[in-house]
Amino acid sequence: MYKAKAYSAASATSPLTSTRIERRDPTEHDVQIEILFCGICHSDLHTVRNEWSSVMPTVYPCVPGHEIVGRIAKVGSAVTKFKPGDLAAVGCMVDSDGTCPQCQEGLEQFCPKMTLTYNSPDKHLGGVTYGGYSESVVVDERFVLRVPSNLDIAGAAPLLCAGITTYSPMRRFGVTKGKKVGVVGLGGLGHMGVKFARAFGAHVAVFTTSPGKKEDAFRLGADEVVLSRNADEMRKHAGSFDFILDAVSADHDINAYLNLLRRDGNLTLVGAPEKPLAVSAFGLLFGRRSLSGSIIGGIPETQEMLDFCGAHNITADVEVIPIQKVNEAYERLLQSDVKYRFSIDMASLKSK
Ligand SMILES: [Zn+2]
Numbered sequence: 001m002y003k004a005k006a007y008s009a010a011s012a013t014s015p016l017t018s019t020r021i022e023r024r025d026p027t028e029h030d031v032q033i034e035i036l037f038c039g040i041c042h043s044d045l046h047t048v049r050n051e052w053s054s055v056m057p058t059v060y061p062c063v064p065g066h067e068i069v070g071r072i073a074k075v076g077s078a079v080t081k082f083k084p085g086d087l088a089a090v091g092c093m094v095d096s097d098g099t100c101p102q103c104q105e106g107l108e109q110f111c112p113k114m115t116l117t118y119n120s121p122d123k124h125l126g127g128v129t130y131g132g133y134s135e136s137v138v139v140d141e142r143f144v145l146r147v148p149s150n151l152d153i154a155g156a157a158p159l160l161c162a163g164i165t166t167y168s169p170m171r172r173f174g175v176t177k178g179k180k181v182g183v184v185g186l187g188g189l190g191h192m193g194v195k196f197a198r199a200f201g202a203h204v205a206v207f208t209t210s211p212g213k214k215e216d217a218f219r220l221g222a223d224e225v226v227l228s229r230n231a232d233e234m235r236k237h238a239g240s241f242d243f244i245l246d247a248v249s250a251d252h253d254i255n256a257y258l259n260l261l262r263r264d265g266n267l268t269l270v271g272a273p274e275k276p277l278a279v280s281a282f283g284l285l286f287g288r289r290s291l292s293g294s295i296i297g298g299i300p301e302t303q304e305m306l307d308f309c310g311a312h313n314i315t316a317d318v319e320v321i322p323i324q325k326v327n328e329a330y331e332r333l334l335q336s337d338v339k340y341r342f343s344i345d346m347a348s349l350k351s352k
C-alpha cells in the first residue's frame with residue numbers, strides 16, 4: 001500500500017478537504033495512474049451529500065470523482081494493454097465479475113457484481129473505493145481506457161461519464177445522418193448530446209427553457225433551438241423526431257416531448273428526476289413510441305466513444321479549476337453556473 005493525496009468529505013454536511021488515502025500497490029493485472037484531470041459530475045455532489053441514501057448510502061470518508069484522465073505510472077507484470085507513460089482514463093466502474101451474461105456482452109455497467117469507482121465495496125483493501133479527486137488511482141487494466149493523443153485532456157475527462165452517458169443511447173437507437181434528434185436540457189450531459197448528434201450527422205434541435213442559451217446551443221452544433229415553454233413552437237415539431245435525449249433531472253412534463261416523436265421514435269432519459277414522472281399511455285400508444293432509460297455504457301463502447309471523439313476532435317466544454325475551489329464549484333453546480341463541466345487540474349493537489 002501507499003499513501004496518495006486526495007480530497008474527501010467526512011460527512012454529508014462537511015466540505016471536501018485535503019487528506020491522504022491508502023491505495024493498493026498494483027497487482028499483476030493493475031495499472032497505477034497519475035491523475036491529471038478529473039471532471040466534476042453531479043453524482044459526485046449527490047454522493048458527497050448522501051442524497052441517494054435510499055439506493056446507495058454514502059460511506060465516509062468519501063472521495064468522489066469518476067471522470068479520470070491521467071498518465072500510467074506503473075503496470076503489473078501481467079498487464080498487456082498499457083505501459084508507463086501512456087495516457088489513460090477511468091470512468092464510473094473499476095471492476096466486475098467478468099463472467100455474467102452482462103459482462104460477456106461488454107455491458108459491465110449492468111453486472112450485479114460491478115464495482116463503482118467510488119463509494120463501492122473495495123475488494124482489495126476493504127472499506128469503500130475512492131475516486132478521482134486524488135493524485136493517483138490503481139485500477140485493473142480491464143477497466144482502463146485509452147485516450148486519443150489529439151484530445152485536450154482537461155476536456156476529455158468528462159467524456160468518461162457525461163460523454164458515454166449521451167453517446168450510448170444515441171448509438172443504440174441508431175442516430176445517424178438524416179435523423180432528427182432532440183436534446184432536452186443544455187447542461188453537462190445535454191451539451192455532449194448536441195456534439196455527438198451533430199457528429200453523427202443528425203439534424204439537431206435543442207429544447208430549453210432559457211432563451212439565453214440559444215446562442216450557445218447553435219455554437220455547440222444545434223440546427224435549431226426550441227423554447228419548450230412556447231406551445232406554438234413545440235406544436236410545429238409534433239410527430240417529427242426520431243430520437244429525443246432527455247437530460248433533465250428536475251421534474252418536467254415528458255408527455256410534451258413524447259408527442260414530438262414520429263412513429264417508432266424513442267425518448268431516452270439520462271437525467272434522474274427525484275420523483276416519478278407522469279406518463280400518458282396515449283403518447284406511447286399512438287405512434288408506437290417508446291420511452292427508455294440509459295446509464296453510462298460498457299467498457300468496449302466507452303473505448304469506441306473515446307476513439308470516435310479522437311476522430312472528430314470532440315471534448316467537453318470545461319472550466320478548469322484547482323482542487324482548492326471544489327466546494328465553491330459544487331455550489332455553482334447547484335445554480336447550473338458552469339459551461340458545461342468543471343474539470344479539476346490535479347497538479348493543484350501537489351502544490352499543497
Ligand atoms: Zn457521473
Ligand SMILES: [Zn+2]
Nearest residue numbers: 098100103111
Ligand atoms: Zn458481470
